[in-house]
Amino acid sequence: MMEQIRKAITIHDVAAAAGVSVSTVSRVLNDKDDVAAETYERVQQVIAELGYASSLAARGMRSRRTNVIGLIMPDVAAPYSVAVLQGINRAIAQSDYDLIVYTNGDVRKNASAAQESYFVSLLNGSITDGVIVVTPVATNFSTAAPIVAIDPNNESPDCPAIISTNRDGALQAMNYLIGLGHRRIGFINGRSELVSASRRLRGYRDGLAAAGIPFNENLIEIGDYTTETARICTHRLLQLDDPPTAIFAANDQTAMGVYQAAQERKVLIPEELSVVGFDNLRESVFLNPALTTVDQFISEMGSIAVEMIVKLINGKTLETDLHKIQTQLVIRDSCKSFV
Amino acid sequence: MMEQIRKAITIHDVAAAAGVSVSTVSRVLNDKDDVAAETYERVQQVIAELGYASSLAARGMRSRRTNVIGLIMPDVAAPYSVAVLQGINRAIAQSDYDLIVYTNGDVRKNASAAQESYFVSLLNGSITDGVIVVTPVATNFSTAAPIVAIDPNNESPDCPAIISTNRDGALQAMNYLIGLGHRRIGFINGRSELVSASRRLRGYRDGLAAAGIPFNENLIEIGDYTTETARICTHRLLQLDDPPTAIFAANDQTAMGVYQAAQERKVLIPEELSVVGFDNLRESVFLNPALTTVDQFISEMGSIAVEMIVKLINGKTLETDLHKIQTQLVIRDSCKSFV
DNA sequence: AAGGATACCGGTAACGTTACCGGTAATGGT
């Protein structure tokens, strides 16, 4: 077994086996009409018999068209990434394109801009017709093929991008909590260098200000969007002399950390502590109690990105370079009014 | 803005800008030692300035080595796939290789063998040095580069593969339930054409047989590993004249469907119905009550696959072509003894 | 000082494919 070191078959092998020239095989492969029906059949049969598939590399190099869209994301297995992937996958299925996801598996938090542009050029102009990048630090890429950024870390990116209304979503969450009577509201933020985190903090502060509640430094924790860090932050908040009656978590994974810490301290959610998250991940429904959270339609961002990149690939112009997605509070069972 | 239709830069541009030949630039790129320190520096600087990245396609075509590993999976966003991805990602990060995930976004359940081999040849021999395929139907690929299959749908695949002990895991689950006193145990299977499903059914039947419990056709439902179908199957089981006191779900997503149906019928888990799953997905901890399930170490399968493919790429031989992973029952809160 | 070794670099060919051009045979029109 496993003696299949039979050298990979090329278009030349197919041509030889079918008794035609490589040009003709190429024409068959690309469904050009300048080939006799009989010849077409014969070549197709040989292709099937030999199990031939054309080299994506060679094809892309010569014809400048691969029908493949690239996707670059820092960590493919993170819940956020998975949600994006779902949307992209759905859109790809309905398109004529295939998808290649590229990652170096590096889950170090701070991918450098240089590395990102490296990845982009690596794919673009060789094996992909266009690239979608997720939460990039860089937004200026030197490449011929089009690029679309999802949630870029740049207030004014110079490539087409999709962003969600982070401040507005946070504001909705705050208004909801304040409407329930909460006045001591803790906030556990994401990594502060991320634009999304600073925009959500903005919403938190604006929400307080609009209600005339003074900003209290002690109620702010700087997390990193991970559950474990959020657990620690929550413990710090809950052991304050005057602990918060509600916590606004900057994303759902952070909210999970809040749940964990609350359970460890025998603090009941929502009776003794209200919690609001951000993202509306699939998992948030399964939490007990089900998490109230801000939906930022992550999957939609993915599918819209595909639509945009396809337009760009086909030389069309976009209606808008900056596609904003409206966030929306989803009320479940993790909050209770505070009297 | 967005006038970056500056034609992609090639090694020739770099060579011209640095005042050297393309050969020298190539040597710098590949860290060959036949280049003066001063020249090396200058070329590196030009590369950085121009933001040049070599074309993966051209490189792979010429040098037969790309340092990229391919991964082919039917649905990247499915929970199972995500778990595999996690393991693969972890292992990739510690290796010298990058990862490309290929999908056509087709979530149709039955990908054809032809399509699979097409994908494999597409990647292999052009842009990847080796490919990992997840739950392939085909296991005989005509390609020069190595292949490793995860959970192949073939009892005796003729390529190196990683499989988990499905029957044994199911047996553990059954012994546990029977040990708790259950005798009417329902089983919701996955798609019957999958090897994993038939092996788990085998374990279910063997478990019954060992305990002297007669097999009852009515307690078997054929699902498709999805939550929605499982919901429907569960309703059928629970409205039987003599409904099961426990349900063994063929995977965790199926178990979630059982939870949903139970909730709709006001059937309490575990008081009135015990549930065991299979997979031990991340989500299973968040379920309420936490799901007792068979861990099949999906992530480990991914990282082991990377180890295997790297060995094969480097011409080493594997200790074993068929790597079996031991499954293990994880007991949580979804089962109770039946008196 | 002459010969040989070494350091460094450029030119050429090839990887597998498609775009383009051109050529042959068959067909149609008069």
Add this chain to the structure above:
DNA sequence: ACCATTACCGGTAACGTTACCGGTATCCTT
């Protein structure tokens, strides 16, 4: 019967890169 058109197909060059060979200038050795 002759020219024009058409249908079909083959040859050649090029995509961007690296392997390989070979060439020049410098250095070392005796």
